[in-house]
Amino acid sequence: MKKNILVIHTGGTISMQVHAETGGVILSEANPLLKEIDKIQQFAHITEVEAFNLPSPHITPQKMLMLVSTINEQLANQQFDGIVITHGTDTLEETAYFLELATNYTLPIVLTGAMRSSNEVGSDGVYNLMAAVRVASTDEAGEKGVLVVLNDEIHTATSVTKTHSSSVSTFQSPQYGPIGIVTKTAVYFHHAPLSRTYLPIRSIDKKVAMFKIYAGMEGELLEMIPALGYDGVVLEGLGQGNVPPALMTVIQTLLDKKIPIVLVSRCFNGVAEASYAYEGGGKMLQKMGVRFEHGLSGQKARIKLLLELCAQE
Numbered sequence: 001m002k003k004n005i006l007v008i009h010t011g012g013t014i015s016m017q018v019h020a021e022t023g024g025v026i027l028s029e030a031n032p033l034l035k036e037i038d039k040i041q042q043f044a045h046i047t048e049v050e051a052f053n054l055p056s057p058h059i060t061p062q063k064m065l066m067l068v069s070t071i072n073e074q075l076a077n078q079q080f081d082g083i084v085i086t087h088g089t090d091t092l093e094e095t096a097y098f099l100e101l102a103t104n105y106t107l108p109i110v111l112t113g114a115m116r117s118s119n120e121v122g123s124d125g126v127y128n129l130m131a132a133v134r135v136a137s138t139d140e141a142g143e144k145g146v147l148v149v150l151n152d153e154i155h156t157a158t159s160v161t162k163t164h165s166s167s168v169s170t171f172q173s174p175q176y177g178p179i180g181i182v183t184k185t186a187v188y189f190h191h192a193p194l195s196r197t198y199l200p201i202r203s204i205d206k207k208v209a210m211f212k213i214y215a216g217m218e219g220e221l222l223e224m225i226p227a228l229g230y231d232g233v234v235l236e237g238l239g240q241g242n243v244p245p246a247l248m249t250v251i252q253t254l255l256d257k258k259i260p261i262v263l264v265s266r267c268f269n270g271v272a273e274a275s276y277a278y279e280g281g282g283k284m285l286q287k288m289g290v291r292f293e294h295g296l297s298g299q300k301a302r303i304k305l306l307l308e309l310c311a312q313e
Ligand SMILES: NC(=O)C[C@H](N)C(=O)O
Pocket: 011, 012, 013, 014, 054, 055, 056, 057, 087, 088, 089, 090, 091, 113, 114, 115, 116
C-alpha cells in the first residue's frame, strides 16, 4: 500500500535552474521541482508544502525553528507516514541536525537536495527526491532519527557532512559511513544509531560563535566574544583537541564569565579528547572546564550548544 508522505520544500539547488543568458544558477519564483512531483507519485501519495524558497546559505537557526513549526502544524492537521524535506546542500547538515535535536517524532524525517540544478545535464534533484520518498516510505526508516538521503546513500543527521564542493557523492559520514543504501528495487539499512538527544526549544535567543584553531592563533578574536554578546563558543581544536598556548588566558577569562566553551577536533576523522598535558593541551583545557564534544563536527557542535542554551530558558 502506498504511504502518505509530506514533502516540504525549502529551496536550494534542487529548486534552482541555470539562467539561459548569464549561466548563473538561480532560484525562480515558480519552483521547478513542483512540476516534477508526478514522477514521484508512483511511490507514495505526496502532499507538498513550500516552507520557503531560499538558497541554503540564507537559512538561519530561526528558519530551522520555523521548519519545526511547519512540521508540527502539518502533523497536527493530518496523518502522514513520513516527511521529506528538500534543502540546499551547503547547510543541509545543520538543518538536519537541528531537526534531529529539536524534534522527537518516530516517523521518518528525511532531508535531500541536489548538486546539479533542475535544467542541467545529469540533474540529480528529481532522482534524489524519489530516493528520499522511497526511504521515508519504509517502516525501517522510523525511529532512526533524522536521515539524509542523496546519491543512493542513507546517512544520519548526526554524522553526515558535505565533503565535496560539486560532486554528486558529496555527502559522506566520515566516522561511521552510511547506515543504508537505496537500490533500483529496495531500501536496505545496515545499522542504526544508538541514541538520540532531544532539546525542545521555543525561540532562538542565544548566540554561539565558532572558531577554527590554527597554528600561531592569537587571543584577540576570542577576547571580543563577551562584548559582541555571544553566549557560547565552539572551538575546532588541533588534532585530539589542543590549542596554541596564546589562547589559554582568554579561554580562562571566558569560562570565568560563565561562557561555555565546547571543543571538537578540526580533523576530518576521530574525536577530541583530553590526551595532552602540555600548555594548551586537551588535559589542561578539560581541567579548566572546556567541554569535549565527541563525534560532532564544529558546525553540529555549534547547533547543539545553541539549542542547549536556548532550551535552558
Ligand atoms: N547544491 C546546493 O544546493 C548548493 C546551494 N548553494 C545551496 O545550498 O543552496
